[in-house]
Every structure is written in C-alpha cells, then in structure tokens.
Amino acid sequence: MSKNYQKGISLIEIIVCVSIFLVLSLSVYGVFTSVINGITYYRERTTISSLADQYLEIVRNLPYSQIGTVQGNPHGPLADLANPVSIVVNKVTYQVYYAISYIDDPADGTILAGTDSAPNDYKQVKLYVKNTNTASINSFLTNASPKGLEGLASGGALSLEVFDANGYPVSGATIHIENNNVTPTIDLTRTADKNGKWIEVGLPNSDNSYHITATKTDYSSDKTYPSTTANPDPVKPDATVLNGQVTEISFSIDKLSNLTFSTLTKECQPISGIDLEIAGAKMIGTPSLLKFDNSYTSDSNGQVVLNNIEWDVYTPTLTSSSYMVYGTSPVKQANLLPNTIQGFNLLLGPKTDNSLLVIVKDASSTKNPIEGATVELIGATSYSGITSGSVWNQQSWTGGSGQSEFDDPTKYYQDDGNISTNEIPSAPQLAKIGSNHVSSGWLESSTFDTKTSSTAYKTLLWQPTSQDSETEIKFQVAANNDKTTWNYLGPDGTSSTFYTTPGSTINGLNNNRYVRYKAFLSNTNILKTPMLTSVNINYVSGCSSPGQVMFPELQNSTYQLKVTMDGYQSQTVSVVANGYKTEEIFLTP
Numbered sequence: 001m002s003k004n005y006q007k008g009i010s011l012i013e014i015i016v017c018v019s020i021f022l023v024l025s026l027s028v029y030g031v032f033t034s035v036i037n038g039i040t041y042y043r044e045r046t047t048i049s050s051l052a053d054q055y056l057e058i059v060r061n062l063p064y065s066q067i068g069t070v071q072g073n074p075h076g077p078l079a080d081l082a083n084p085v086s087i088v089v090n091k092v093t094y095q096v097y098y099a100i101s102y103i104d105d106p107a108d109g110t111i112l113a114g115t116d117s118a119p120n121d122y123k124q125v126k127l128y129v130k131n132t133n134t135a136s137i138n139s140f141l142t143n144a145s146p147k148g149l150e151g152l153a154s155g156g157a158l159s160l161e162v163f164d165a166n167g168y169p170v171s172g173a174t175i176h177i178e179n180n181n182v183t184p185t186i187d188l189t190r191t192a193d194k195n196g197k198w199i200e201v202g203l204p205n206s207d208n209s210y211h212i213t214a215t216k217t218d219y220s221s222d223k224t225y226p227s228t229t230a231n232p233d234p235v236k237p238d239a240t241v242l243n244g245q246v247t248e249i250s251f252s253i254d255k256l257s258n259l260t261f262s263t264l265t266k267e268c269q270p271i272s273g274i275d276l277e278i279a280g281a282k283m284i285g286t287p288s289l290l291k292f293d294n295s296y297t298s299d300s301n302g303q304v305v306l307n308n309i310e311w312d313v314y315t316p317t318l319t320s321s322s323y324m325v326y327g328t329s330p331v332k333q334a335n336l337l338p339n340t341i342q343g344f345n346l347l348l349g350p351k352t353d354n355s356l357l358v359i360v361k362d363a364s365s366t367k368n369p370i371e372g373a374t375v376e377l378i379g380a381t382s383y384s385g386i387t388s389g390s391v392w393n394q395q396s397w398t399g400g401s402g403q404s405e406f407d408d409p410t411k412y413y414q415d416d417g418n419i420s421t422n423e424i425p426s427a428p429q430l431a432k433i434g435s436n437h438v439s440s441g442w443l444e445s446s447t448f449d450t451k452t453s454s455t456a457y458k459t460l461l462w463q464p465t466s467q468d469s470e471t472e473i474k475f476q477v478a479a480n481n482d483k484t485t486w487n488y489l490g491p492d493g494t495s496s497t498f499y500t501t502p503g504s505t506i507n508g509l510n511n512n513r514y515v516r517y518k519a520f521l522s523n524t525n526i527l528k529t530p531m532l533t534s535v536n537i538n539y540v541s542g543c544s545s546p547g548q549v550m551f552p553e554l555q556n557s558t559y560q561l562k563v564t565m566d567g568y569q570s571q572t573v574s575v576v577a578n579g580y581k582t583e584e585i586f587l588t589p
Contacts, residue, residue, distance in 0.1 A: 042337050047089050048129050049167040052140045053250065055085075055096050059125050060248045064146045067123050069098050076100070084130070091365040095130040122146065133365075140167055145246040156203055156241040158249065162196040162214045162222075165254040165311050165338050169196030173216045173253065181209040203241045210239040214251035220310030222251040231285040254311055255339035261296075261304040261316055262345050266326055266390060267451035267542035270302025271348055275319045278304070280312035295319065311338040316346060323348040324355060324580050326552075327545020331359060331369050347543050354554040354577040360387045360547050360563055363586035369547020370587060373565040374459070374503070377575075379557055384461045384503075385549035386538045392448045392515070395534040397421040397428050406446040415443040419521065430521050430529040437529045440522040448537070453481050453513045455541035457506040460517070463534040465502040471523045471530035474498035477537070479512035488518050506537070515539075551577075563587060 059067060059078070068076025070083045079085045084095035105121040123144040130137045145159065162173040173192040179185065182204050190198045192214075203210070213223040225234035239247050263274040280292035292312060296304040306314075314334045318325060327347040334344040360373045370387060377383040385391040392406075398421055399410030418441025420431040430437040460475060467473060476488035476498055490497030493508030498520065509515070515537060521530050554577040561583060564570040568587035575583055 043335070044131070045166040047092075048094075048131075048138050049163075049165055049252070051087065051089070051094060051096060051129050052127055052138070052167050053252065055127055055129075056125070056140060056142055056250065059098070059127075059142065059144060060250075064123075064144060067100060067125065067144045069100050081128075086132075090367065093132045095128075095132060097128050097130075099126045099128070100124065138167070142248075144248075156205065156243055157246045158200045158203060158210065158212070158239060158241060159246050160192070160198045160200070160212065160214070161248070161250045162192050163250065163252055165252065169194070170214075170216060170219070170253060171196055173214050173219075173251075176213045176215070178211045179203075179206055179209050182206050186210075199246075205241060205243055207240045208238045210241060210247075212239060212249060212251075214253055216253060219253045219255055222253050224249065225284055231289055233286045235283055235285060256308040257311060257336050257338060258341045259306045259309060259314060259334055259336050260343045261298070261306070261334075262343065263298040263302045263304075264345055264347055264543055265451075266347050266349060270298075270300075271323070272298055272300050272302055274298040274302070274323065274346075274348065275321055276304055276346075277317045277319050278306070279315050279317070281315075282312050309336070311336050314344075316344070318346075318348075321348075322351055324351040324552075325357065326550040327357065327543075327548040329543065329545050331361075331545075331547060345543055345545075347545050349550070349552065351580075352552045352554075353579070354556050355550065355552045355580050356554060356559075356561075356575060356577050357548060357550050357580075357582045358385075358387075358561065358563070359582065359584045360549075360565070361584060361586050363588040367586075370565055370568070371546060372458075373547070373563055373568075373587065375549045375585075376562040376564075377551055377554070377559040377577075378562060379555070379559040381555065382463050382534060383551050383554075384459075384536045384538065385551065386458050386540075387547045387549050388540060388544045390450070390539055390541060391549070391551075392450075392537045392539070393534065394445065396426070397443070397532075398426055403446045406448045411446060413444045413446045413516070416441055419443045425531070427531040427533050428519065428521070429531045430523060436526040437523060439526060440520070442521070443519045443532075445517045445519075445535075447483055448515050450513055450515065450539055450541045452542050453511055455479075455511065455513060455515075455539050457509045457512075457515065458538040458540060459536075460499050460504055460506050461502050461536040461538070462519075462532060463502070464531065467530045468528050470525040470528050472500070472521070473530045473532060474500045474520045475535075476518045476520075477506055477509060477515065478518070479509040479515040481513050483514050486516060488516075561585070 066076050069078045069080035079097045081097050084097040087094050100123055125142050125144055127140040128137055160175055162170045164170050171194040175190045175192060175198050177188040192198050211224055213221060215221045224236050224238045225231055226238050227234060239249055241247055263271045276296050278294055279290050282291040283289060284291045298304050314336055325346055326349040329345045336342055358375050360370045362368045362370055373387045375385045381395055383393055394409060396410040397412050399408050401412055401414050403411035404413060418431050418438045419428055421428050423429055428443055430441050476490055478486040478488045489495055489508050491499055491504055491507055517535060519532060523529060556578055558576050560572055561575045562572045563585045565587055568589055571585050571587055
C-alpha cells in the first residue's frame, strides 16, 4: 500500500509571510520618516534659537527703565502678544513677542512678608517665538536687573548665561573670567547653575577688558574677544563693567561633532592631494572674520577628517587644483548638527575653461533639491541633462567612422555607407546620389564608458527636436558590461521598437557600464534628408549629487537655461558661460 504526499505552501503560511513582510516594510518606512522629521526639527530649532538670541540682545541693550511691553506692566517699547513682530525666515513666518513682569526677590525680603519696601528688585523677561505655519510656540527666559544693585557699595556685576544650539540652558558649564588690566589681576573659574547662569558681583570698573570663556567637557566653546589689529571690531567684545551696573552676556555651546569631506570622482573613486579651504558661517568679527576658516589637503583616502568641531554650516572651496566641482552631496554646504557624525562628498572632474553647474531646488520653504528635473542649455550648440545625473554628448561626426572607443568626440564606430557627415551644414544626413538622397541609412556610435556598472540610463535627447514631415530620425540604444554584446533596443525593451521622440525615457539598460546608440535616418521624399546636430544620453552612475547637473566644456557664450519637472512650473533664464559658474534655479510647485 503506497501513500502519495504532496508538498506545497498552505494558505496560513502565505498569510504569515505576507504579515511579516508588511511589518518589516512599515518599520523601514517609520525609520525613514523619523530621519526626515529629525532633520526638519533641528533646522527649525536652529532658526528659533537664532531669533531668540537676536531679540534677547535687544532687551539687554535697552536701559533698564525702558524694559517693558507696549501694553504691559512694566510699560515699554517691546512687542507683546497683541502687537507681535513678524519675521520671515526661509519663507516661514515667525511671530516674536515678550511678556515682562517685576520680580520680588526673597533674598532681601518680600512685600508679602512686609520685609521689603522696594519689591521691584528686577524684571523677568519671557520671549516667545511662534511658528505661524504650525502654531508651535517656544519660550525663552531671562532677567533684567536695575543699574543700582541693592547692598553693593562699589563695583559692578557680570550676569552670564550659557545655552545650547536649541536655546536650552547648559547646566554645569565652566565659566572663566579673566582681567589683566586691573590690580590685582582677576582669574576666576565659576560653574553655571541648573539654568545655565552665573552672576559675579563686586567686580572693579574696567572698559572692554573682562575676557570670558564658556566651556564644558565634550562641548564647543564660546567666548568674548579683545579688539586687536586682526579683529578690530569683534562681534562679542570683551566685557565692560561699571560701578552699580550689571553687564549681561550670553554664550552658546553644544556637543561636538565629526565631519568628513571626501574628494571623489563621479564614479566614487577617491582623489588624494586635493587642496580645500573649509569655512564655517559663524563670525567673530565684522564684516567677515570667521570663527572657523582653515586650509586642508585630502589624504590618501581622498578625505579631510574634522573631528570634535562645533555645529555650524561648513562650506568647502577648491584651491589651486586642476579639478573643478561637478556636484556635491549634500548641496553646496554641510549643515553640521550637534552631537552627530556627518559626511560630505565633493564630486570632482577635469577643469575646463567654461562650465556651468546647475542646482535645482523646490521654491517652497523646504528648499530641498529636486531629483529628475530636465535641464536644457539652448544656444548655438545645445545641451541637456537631468539633475543628479551625468550626460554623454556628441555634437560632431566630422572625424568619420572607424573608432571603437569614444576617445575622439568627432568620430563614430561605423555606418552602412548611406550616411554623409561632411556635407554643409555639417551634420549626419542621408548621402546623395546625384541630386537625390538615398532613402535610408544608419550610423552606430563609438562605445562610451560610464566607469561603473552601477549606472541607470535616464533619457535620450537629440537635436533638432523636429524634422521635415517627409523625413525621420529614430534611435535604438545598447548597453553591456563586456564591450562586446550589442543588443540594440527600443523604448519597450525589445529590438522591434525605436525611440522617435526626443527626451524619451531609456528602458531596459540599467546596471551596464558601456553604452552605444544607433541612429536610423530615412525619408519619403528623395529630395529631402533629416539632419542630426547633437545626441545626449543622460545617466546616473556612481556618486550622485542631489538636484544638480554639470555642463563642462561649454563655449564662452550666452545660453537660455530651461528647467522642467512634472508637477512644477518650468523656469527659463539667460546665463553666460564664462569660466566656472553655478546657477541656482527654484521651481514652484
């Protein structure tokens, strides 16, 4: 007696597998969403912190008697809830306003206990910053003391506050106060309280000579600066202390971060020995003395490694190099956040006399780079590219056939004998027999090397984009990794179709390093011929540069720069290609 057993997957097993897949997919999506939200959050906090610092400084620079709000008690010129100040930052509107009140400090008794006949000891200032888009409100607190200090016979005071990149107090920060212009000299080390504050009283009069530094282990530092020949007008000068007055100064420090700049080819191969100047955005002196501005050379791994540096916006610039920047990731600058490890890629290529790097961004408040936008340079010779991609361009075939590798940009591989490349105007066209053109012919390009098999082919564009109605140009494209197997395909991924519309999406060729095109010319009237003036194949390979496309080897000429993207309004501007230039284009949804 025999038994037959059938093997298979049950319905329950299928349901379990699908459920596991869904759980994993949702987890990955959640992580991605969290990362994007985190970046947006830190950018928002940085903006709010900057506004808070700016508007608290306004309070600190007012005479004590004028610290008050328009409709509040105490009364003064500062904005309140009913009369906020509106500020637009990155197309986001913020409202800034104050709430100010007198404080009866129990240190000298209180009015409630009947032990203080002058209860208005100091003013408490609360600053609010409201994002009108989200209705979220952030508040910041500081105190304002009167010029006359109760119980202080002589000397003045320093009121010091330390906060982080988000405007939160840094408790336990070390505050170092030095003054070598008084006798005896002063060298004090103090520790900020839980609110990031310290008040030092009884200090002798001294103009612009109290040098103060705020630090904490594993944090950046902030300090005041003396006026010197190198920095005659510091942004935060050494402090002045006057008898009976309080000098208020704030410092901003946060956890240190690491930032690595990588100098790479477009195929992600490291380039050593590249000279860079790397500058931050924070200033210590006006009009342009930067806190961080140093020169480096990339090491054998093509890297400049900056460890334990403070949060800032860092911009790299090539110096004395035979290369130029073909793109960066992120775009142009590294926005380094506190307590992070970040990387920045500079994609480099050979320097040419005239070139244009186009950066396409969303015009909304995000200013994010736009991937996949079509960028056209229209002039005597036209070019096309896609943001975050590269372009193979051929504009001349006058060198003739017989070239297997695309080394000479004026040559091609072969034709069927029915193509002429030396007629006037100079462009591949159908050959003539007497006064008539042949009815059809084809031309096959040389092999172009994208340098990596990790290549995605995007679009095929040719000029002129329109032909006489009695003529036609159509294309097929082939790609491989062996430089031998050339299977020419059309837009449906088979050999039976052809690309007939300029700007068509290339299909079925991704993950191949080498590429060729084949142009087919024909007519229905032997007195006419189609013509070909340029061919562009857009592709993405190796390292990407978000929202960017590079046009090297341009003529010193004026071009119309046209940028289009589905879901956005197109943009056209005039640009002059003269040296190395960068053009930012903002598209409106």
